[in-house]
Amino acid sequence: METIITYNAVHHNPWGTPITIYFWLVGASAGSFVLSAFGWVFGIKRYKPLALTASILAIVMLMIVPVLLIWDLGKPFRFIYLMLPGYWHGTAPMSWGTLLILSYPLSMFVYTYFVIKNNQKWAKITGIIAIVLALSTHWYTGVVMELNPGRYLNHTPLAPLLFLTGAFISGIGLMILVLWIQNQFTRPEKRIKWELMEEMAQYMMYGIVFDFFLLFLDFMQTQYGTASEYLAHGTVLMEIFFTPYIWLEIVIGLLIPLILLVTPLKRTRIGVYGAAFLVAVGVYGMRVWWVMGGQYIQSFY
């Protein structure tokens, strides 16, 4: 006998677009910062010329985050509670995130100061701290929705990896575009070399391949998982969130850039800049289906 639901209360999805933009911004910020650290922390000298631009880009993107997060609260001016000892709650992922979102920009400011001062020793020390915080901040964005066992689409340990990989590629993509713009306004001897752009695009390509692998793992999990997971993929992602999932993330964000970066086009400016732009835009699709798609089915339960 089949049971047809004739009445049920429906519910809102509590988190929306501001959260998706926040996830994208934090990711791109962390990705840019990794590039900045290449020169000063990991000792790859050819990356030093872009370190300052990368740090500033990471800081600027992170400056927008509090505006989104605070005004998304029902009581914006109570955001201070997140930092007060009597209110702080150690078991809540959002509490960890608050500490990270506060400390990450601070560490970046200090690191950038030493980069400007050309102090290798302290830039390296503060850079190590900042890179750990950068990765942790973006790890947290994956975790904050993962640790809700009732949200079947989000409840996977792959979440932080998916976010970090997306961060890495979108950060590089955005960085390539910013460096291209920067090159238009600087003297020829100060410009970032084309070979470096090509190298960054290669890193981006490795990231895209790894992202595809993670998406495949996630796909397998949903196909062989519980009824809820299966439904989350088959109905929510493949029907309702088809545009952000298939078109924006997979086709625009991963597939076309991958084709551009494995063919001879990778040696051309259109190939590298095109791939960088598409990746930076496409990763936003993942943030949309992850946040809004994850909440979708339960809004009818």
Added chain:
Amino acid sequence: MTTESKQKSPAHALREYGSQTPGTKGIPGKRRYSMVIDLRKCIGCMSCVVACKAEYGVPLGVWRTWVMVADKGRYPDSRRIFMPRLCNHCDYPICVRNCPTQATFKHEEGFVLQRYNRCIGCRTCVIACPYNARHFLPAKRTNNNLPVLVVDKCTFCIHRVKKGLVPACVQACVGGARIFGDVNDPKSEVARLVAREKLTVLKPELGTSPSVYYIGGDWEIMDEPHNYKHRTAQQKEEFNTYKRNHHGDAFGDIVEGENTMYHVGKNMSDFLASIPHKFFDVVAALKKLLFA
């Protein structure tokens, strides 16, 4: 966790973390309030929903309790079944452990409660709750003294229970389907039912250990994927209408069958539109604080 509760509680009681007192289920001398809903007696009159709305002035479009309705089978072998829903007052509530400001907490007598003065309206608990038992209060309410823009939920009517009354929904239930009481008191009706009847709970696989038990629960109406897949066309339309006309804050509502990215953009414009009233809410609060 106390040694006593460690001895009495099952192994998964170790999941007690966050701002909650240790579970008191099964510990002699401690109260542990629970609700049993006998679905064989529910007639779907919605008295419980109305009583709850009246008791708390619950705004339109959100619910502390509601009744699901389903049609089982095909004519002539069909029947209508009902399933009241409310906060499950879990022993191991995900909402409590995920709340970043300790606004929600577990009372040792079994109530999961919300402190409006601590709530920042981040809606993390709404995301965390697998039972949709939490809702976000709208910016405008008919009574200005009632809270706005914070999360609210069922309290098991603690204010009534402390005065020796039963919750409003239990009081109003015409079929006597809702039974409330101290499950640790062997003489209570709830304890007798829990000991004697075959009971089911919602989403037992999540390990939340709900305190709302159902007698005669139908697995299909209790199953989340089944609910979503087997809706009537009218329900689908109602779902879409609700999502389209929320007139509220920045909810991540997407309308089925319409352009997803359009609704992503619309959601952002709703967010921007919500900023002024949040700002004026703050100004009003400051005025009250400084000049009242």
